[in-house]
Amino acid sequence: xxxxxxxxxxxxxxxxxxxxxxxxxxxxxxxxxxxxxxxxxxxxxxxxxxxxxxxxxxxxxxxxxxxxxxxxxxxxxxxxxxxxxxxxxxxxxxxxxxxxxxxxxxxxxxxxxxxxxxxxxxxxxxxxxxxxxxxxxxxxxxxxxxxxxxxxxxxxxxxxxxxxxxxxxxxxxxxxxxxxxxxxxxxxxxxxxxxxxxxxxxxxxxxxxxxxxxxxxxxxxxxxxxxxxxxxxxxxxxxxxxxxxxxxxxxxxxxxxxxxxxxxxxxxxxxxxxxxxxxxxxxxxxxxxxxxxxxxxxxxxxxxxxxxxxxxxxxxxxxxxxxxxxx
Numbered sequence: 001x002x003x004x005x006x007x008x009x010x011x012x013x014x015x016x017x018x019x020x021x022x023x024x025x026x027x028x029x030x031x032x033x034x035x036x037x038x039x040x041x042x043x044x045x046x047x048x049x050x051x052x053x054x055x056x057x058x059x060x061x062x063x064x065x066x067x068x069x070x071x072x073x074x075x076x077x078x079x080x081x082x083x084x085x086x087x088x089x090x091x092x093x094x095x096x097x098x099x100x101x102x103x104x105x106x107x108x109x110x111x112x113x114x115x116x117x118x119x120x121x122x123x124x125x126x127x128x129x130x131x132x133x134x135x136x137x138x139x140x141x142x143x144x145x146x147x148x149x150x151x152x153x154x155x156x157x158x159x160x161x162x163x164x165x166x167x168x169x170x171x172x173x174x175x176x177x178x179x180x181x182x183x184x185x186x187x188x189x190x191x192x193x194x195x196x197x198x199x200x201x202x203x204x205x206x207x208x209x210x211x212x213x214x215x216x217x218x219x220x221x222x223x224x225x226x227x228x229x230x231x232x233x234x235x236x237x238x239x240x241x242x243x244x245x246x247x248x249x250x251x252x253x254x255x256x257x258x259x260x261x262x263x264x265x266x267x268x269x270x271x272x273x274x275x276x277x278x279x280x281x282x283x284x285x286x287x288x289x290x291x292x293x294x295x296x297x298x299x300x301x302x303x304x305x306x307x308x309x310x311x312x313x314x315x316x317x318x319x320x321x322x323x324x325x326x327x
Contacts (some may be wrong), residue, residue: 001210007203012226014196015052019230022189023048028182043151049234049250050257051193052227053084057262059197061269073272076204078132079219080227081262082282086220087228088251088258089289090318096235096247097311104248104297104304111154112252113294115147120290123259124283126267130274137267144260200226213326216275220282221326248297248306255290285321289314 026044035044047054057077096102122143126136177185200223208218231250238246266272292314297304306314 001207004203004206004210007199008207008222008226009203011196011198011200011203012229014192015055015200015227016229018189018192018196019048019051020189021185022051022193024177025182025185025187025189028177029179029186031176032179032182043148046151046253046257049230050254050261052197052230053080053254053258053262054265055193055197056080056200056223056227057265058269059194060201061266063201073270074266075215075272075275076201076219076223077262077266078272078274078278079216079221079282080223081258082278082286083220083224084228084258084262085255085286086282086289086321087224087318088231088254089286089293090314090321091225092228092232092235092251093248093293093306094311094313094315094318095232096239097306098308098315099236100239101308101311102239102247102306104245104306110298112249112256113297115150116252116256116290117294119143119147119256119259120287123263124279124287126263127274127279127283130276130279132263132267132272132274134268134271137264137269137271140260140264141268144257144264147256147260214275216278217325221322248293251293281325285317289317 023045026048030044057074057080060074060077060080063074093102122140126132126140204218204223205215207222208215231254234250235247238250296306296310
């Protein structure tokens, strides 16, 4: 048990650190080759912030399963995709709103929320028969490509001064660095992402066996909590600098990525079955939190706002869900 716990904690810590190095290196290389700052922020940095979930999903999808283990597929990846979305809204936005109430004025966010709803419905559709097929996996990944194209077009057509979120994205880009250093960061980050993902999966699988719970539950709770830490840190840092749109934008973008990439990868590579409670408990909780996020963000009588009281409610939902799901 102690060995598995060590693998889990070291894996999560190294995963978060290597994701930062990977993101900084990739963003610097792109900027050095002339890619605009806004496009880098909307695409490469967005991918980098979701890289912990993506690499955990990839490594879990290609792992070797013992012959005597039943239903060994990428269950951690499936749980991580949905659990991270729950953690992003309930924990990340809940804690961030407690630190400072979130004000939302970005027109870009208002355009992305309907996309999040559409992607959430698509995720429900592919999970409906309790099995993910290869075709459904490629459909999710193809939808991610279309989303990227939309982001790039948005970046080209928009003016950062007209949208506070786009301006904040440009300002938050890492400092420019020499190409050699950027490439070293990129390579080191990529290698450590693979190593730390494998460590995390090994530790999570061992803990699931020790507590006699499914790997899906561990993915929904412990792994999702660990891979959501970068979003939590970025959101708190954003609101402390009055960059409220960055905080909620990170959550919306990450949730779209989780459903399209983190769920799409195991479907495309392994076509696994899905636990029944995913559709009867976890997905309804995620869907309800998505609806709550939309109502709070739109602000029908003025700018959208997530108050401290709403943040406390979100955090209470998060704690209650984790207690029910794990125990």
